[in-house]
Amino acid sequence: FSVTASGSGLTYQWRKNTVNIGGATSSSYTTPVTVLGDNGATFDVVIKSPCAAQTTSTGGVLTVTPNNTITASAGTGGSISPSGSVSVTCFGGQAFTISADACHDLADVVVDGVSRGAVTSYSFTNVQVGHTITASYTVKTYAIDASAGSNGSISPSGSPSVNCASDQSFTITPDACYHVDDVTVDGGSVGAVTSYAFTNVTTTHTISATFAIDTHTINAWASTNGSITPDNITGLNCGDNQGYTITPDAGYHVADVMVDGGSVGAMGGYSFDNVTADHSIAAFFGVDTYTLDASAGAGGSISPSGATVVNSGADQSYTITADPCYHIADVEVDGGSVGPVASYGFTNVTANHTIAATFAIDTYSIDASAGSGGSISPSGSVSVNCGADQSFTITADPCYSIADVSVDGGSVGPVTSYDFTNVQAAHTIAATFTLDSYTIDASAGSGGGISPSGSVPVNCGADQSFTISADPCYSIADVEVDGGSVGPVTSYDFTNVQGDHTIAATFTLDSYSIDASAGSGGSISPSGT
Numbered sequence: 001f002s003v004t005a006s007g008s009g010l011t012y013q014w015r016k017n018t019v020n021i022g023g024a025t026s027s028s029y030t031t032p033v034t035v036l037g038d039n040g041a042t043f044d045v046v047i048k049s050p051c052a053a054q055t056t057s058t059g060g061v062l063t064v065t066p067n068n069t070i071t072a073s074a075g076t077g078g079s080i081s082p083s084g085s086v087s088v089t090c091f092g093g094q095a096f097t098i099s100a101d102a103c104h105d106l107a108d109v110v111v112d113g114v115s116r117g118a119v120t121s122y123s124f125t126n127v128q129v130g131h132t133i134t135a136s137y138t139v140k141t142y143a144i145d146a147s148a149g150s151n152g153s154i155s156p157s158g159s160p161s162v163n164c165a166s167d168q169s170f171t172i173t174p175d176a177c178y179h180v181d182d183v184t185v186d187g188g189s190v191g192a193v194t195s196y197a198f199t200n201v202t203t204t205h206t207i208s209a210t211f212a213i214d215t216h217t218i219n220a221w222a223s224t225n226g227s228i229t230p231d232n233i234t235g236l237n238c239g240d241n242q243g244y245t246i247t248p249d250a251g252y253h254v255a256d257v258m259v260d261g262g263s264v265g266a267m268g269g270y271s272f273d274n275v276t277a278d279h280s281i282a283a284f285f286g287v288d289t290y291t292l293d294a295s296a297g298a299g300g301s302i303s304p305s306g307a308t309v310v311n312s313g314a315d316q317s318y319t320i321t322a323d324p325c326y327h328i329a330d331v332e333v334d335g336g337s338v339g340p341v342a343s344y345g346f347t348n349v350t351a352n353h354t355i356a357a358t359f360a361i362d363t364y365s366i367d368a369s370a371g372s373g374g375s376i377s378p379s380g381s382v383s384v385n386c387g388a389d390q391s392f393t394i395t396a397d398p399c400y401s402i403a404d405v406s407v408d409g410g411s412v413g414p415v416t417s418y419d420f421t422n423v424q425a426a427h428t429i430a431a432t433f434t435l436d437s438y439t440i441d442a443s444a445g446s447g448g449g450i451s452p453s454g455s456v457p458v459n460c461g462a463d464q465s466f467t468i469s470a471d472p473c474y475s476i477a478d479v480e481v482d483g484g485s486v487g488p489v490t491s492y493d494f495t496n497v498q499g500d501h502t503i504a505a506t507f508t509l510d511s512y513s514i515d516a517s518a519g520s521g522g523s524i525s526p527s528g529t
Helices: none
Strands: 011-016 042-048 053-058 069-074 080-082 084-088 092-100 102-110 120-126 132-138 139-146 152-155 161-163 169-176 178-185 189-190 195-198 205-214 214-222 226-230 235-239 242-248 252-259 262-265 271-273 280-285 289-296 300-303 304-311 316-322 328-334 337-340 341-345 353-361 363-370 374-377 378-385 390-396 400-407 412-413 417-420 427-435 437-445 447-450 454-459 466-472 473-483 485-488 490-492 501-510
Touching: 069 092, 080 132, 092 102, 092 132, 102 120, 120 262, 139 169, 152 205, 152 501, 169 178, 169 353, 195 205, 214 226, 214 242, 242 252, 242 280, 242 300, 271 280, 280 417, 280 454, 289 300, 289 316, 300 353, 304 490, 316 328, 316 353, 341 353, 363 374, 363 390, 374 427, 378 412, 390 400, 417 427, 437 466, 447 501, 466 501, 490 501
Parallel strands: 069 132, 139 205, 214 280, 289 353, 363 427, 437 501
Antiparallel strands: 011 042, 042 053, 069 084, 080 092, 092 120, 102 132, 139 161, 152 169, 169 195, 178 189, 178 205, 214 235, 226 242, 242 271, 252 262, 252 280, 289 304, 300 316, 316 341, 328 337, 328 353, 363 378, 374 390, 390 417, 400 412, 400 427, 437 454, 447 466, 466 490, 473 485, 473 501
């Protein structure tokens, strides 16, 4: 039933046959399940306003039509019998049986909305109206006690509840450095499994896991010429530490250390910390080597040269060779001279060394000399590098000429220069000179003479005098020197003679006057002067 009224603050009170119905105070009303006795009952509602005004609705008459159907239903987990819509004769009765499945328990039976408890049967009697009966169930559950020893866990743990016929999986997880030692189910071992599943659970169970610490192996190996300690280790508890010492033999060194196949470098020790897996360690050794640095200055070589790597305890020889025109000046070993040796050997090498050779060019002396009357340049003992050239200039003094130049005792002629090329030995060079002389041709014509006469040799730079004499009845007409008249001189001096000359004298016959005269009366012939 419902009513519509306007206004604010309205209150409602429903009545049945003018009797207030408890709790029916809203604008609508729904009856409970009706019975035939309710047929013809009148329902109305009294409406009041805040001002105390009230009105009563028109009553409505309830007509009840007989309905003798009982609706029976069961939830999941069981059944009700009979079920569905069950027709019952008016005023008759109907019994119902309620059953649970194997994995469920009866939870409740509700009749016409009212719980009757977990009854397994229910009977309706004197049925005059329709009814409902509903059965509900709860699934059966079983506890599985799951436990784990120290150093691991099981999940879920404790006593998880498992629905009947359901499955339940468990995961067993060891702590770091531990492993599953055993899993027991209902008191029996199922091995060191990390998971276990109960399927179609229909009873309680137990599952228990135990754990054991992991142990690991370290394989240690060393090549020849050294050792590693300790040797192989087995049963090393996970999380422990383990150190190793690597020792090379005398004359050897640690070349490399490999851990689990990867190089960690050349080291004298290695520590595995917090071991959580198997490992391997291998030590490799190499012979100690030293570097011998060999160098040579200009003018020669050393063999072998450069940086030579020599094993510890080995020997190494060197040969020092001078180039042509050079000789070994010195050999220094580790900075100290060992003299101009042509070879040197290092024995039982246990350190780095140096060897250095220096060379000097060979020199030769050329003895250069000059006799009187000239010079040679350079002169004296001239030092010349092997393979070099040396030139000499020979110069005569004034009034001298080069007579000869001799080289190593053999004449090369009156040369003014001489070159020694590619000098490979000592030499000598000597120059000799001769004084220059000149000729003065002295001549006299008839009627006199010149002294000295003819071809007169005169040394360069010397003086030479000449006397010119006329014969009786003659006089000196003229004296010519080198074709030029110097007059009717009776002598002439050439001074500091520097070349050939000529001197020539000419004469004239003397003549006298005879004055011839004749007196009168005669003649003289010739007459006159």
